[in-house]
Structures are given as structure tokens and as C-alpha cells.
Amino acid sequence: MTNCLFCKIVNKESPAEIVYENDKIVAFKDTHPQAPLHLLIVPRKHIPSVEHLEIEDKELIGELFLVAQRITREQGVAKTGYKLVFNVGKGGGQIIEHLHLHLLGGWGSEKERDIPGMP
Ligand SMILES: [Zn+2]
Numbered sequence: 001m002t003n004c005l006f007c008k009i010v011n012k013e014s015p016a017e018i019v020y021e022n023d024k025i026v027a028f029k030d031t032h033p034q035a036p037l038h039l040l041i042v043p044r045k046h047i048p049s050v051e052h053l054e055i056e057d058k059e060l061i062g063e064l065f066l067v068a069q070r071i072t073r074e075q076g077v078a079k080t081g082y083k084l085v086f087n088v089g090k091g092g093g094q095i096i097e098h099l100h101l102h103l104l105g106g107w108g109s110e111k112e113r114d115i116p117g118m119p
Pocket of ligand 1: 005006007046047097
């Protein structure tokens with residue numbers, strides 16, 4: 001899709017702070033973060049939303065979650081916990097019509113928990 005923002009990011013035609021990429025998936029920072037760590041994990045393939053998934057996308061969607069898991073370990077939020085969210089359609093709060101998994105975390109990080117005088 002030529003006028004899709006996420007296709008442009010995936011193709012490096014639009015800037016984004018990419019934290020991970022492989023041949024099928026790209027992950028980058030959300031420009032309006034809702035959490036200390038807020039990333040968007042998107043397939044390179046243009047799929048408008050979860051509503052548009054086909055049986056052939058089965059592996060791709062599985063890999064999206066495995067990439068999410070890998071990133072949470074790399075970013076140090078795996079142990080403190082995180083949220084993985086798909087917004088679907090306008091009523092579901094989806095703004096960009098290119099399927100993306102929100103990874104939100106970073107609350108209660110070790111730094112925040114490190115209160116002076118506490119064990
Ligand atoms: Zn797209």
C-alpha cells in the first residue's frame with residue numbers, strides 16, 4: 001500500500017526508531033507512547049487488521065508474538081510484565097490500517113522499585 005504509514009516505515013521511506021527487524025517483521029517505537037516502553041510490532045506484509053487475517057497468515061501471527069517475547073527480554077521488561085494489545089477497527093481504537101501489535105511495559109522497573117532504605 002503506497003500511502004500506508006507503516007508500509008513506508010517498513011520500507012524505510014518514513015523515519016521510525018526501529019528496535020528490531022527481520023525478513024517478515026519490524027518493531028519500532030510508538031511516537032505517542034502510552035507507557036515507559038511502547039513499541040509497535042508489525043508484519044512487513046500489508047494486512048489492514050486482525051479482521052483481514054487469512055489462514056496463510058497463521059505462521060506470521062505466531063511469529064509476531066515470538067518477536068514480542070524476544071523484544072521484552074532484550075528491553076528488560078520480561079520479568080516486570082507487559083501488555084500485548086491489538087486494536088481492531090475504528091471502534092476498537094485502531095488508527096493506522098496496517099495490523100500492529102502494541103507492546104506496552106516498563107512500569108515497576110527495577111529502577112523504580114529501587115527505593116532508598118528498602119531491602
Ligand atoms: Zn501497510
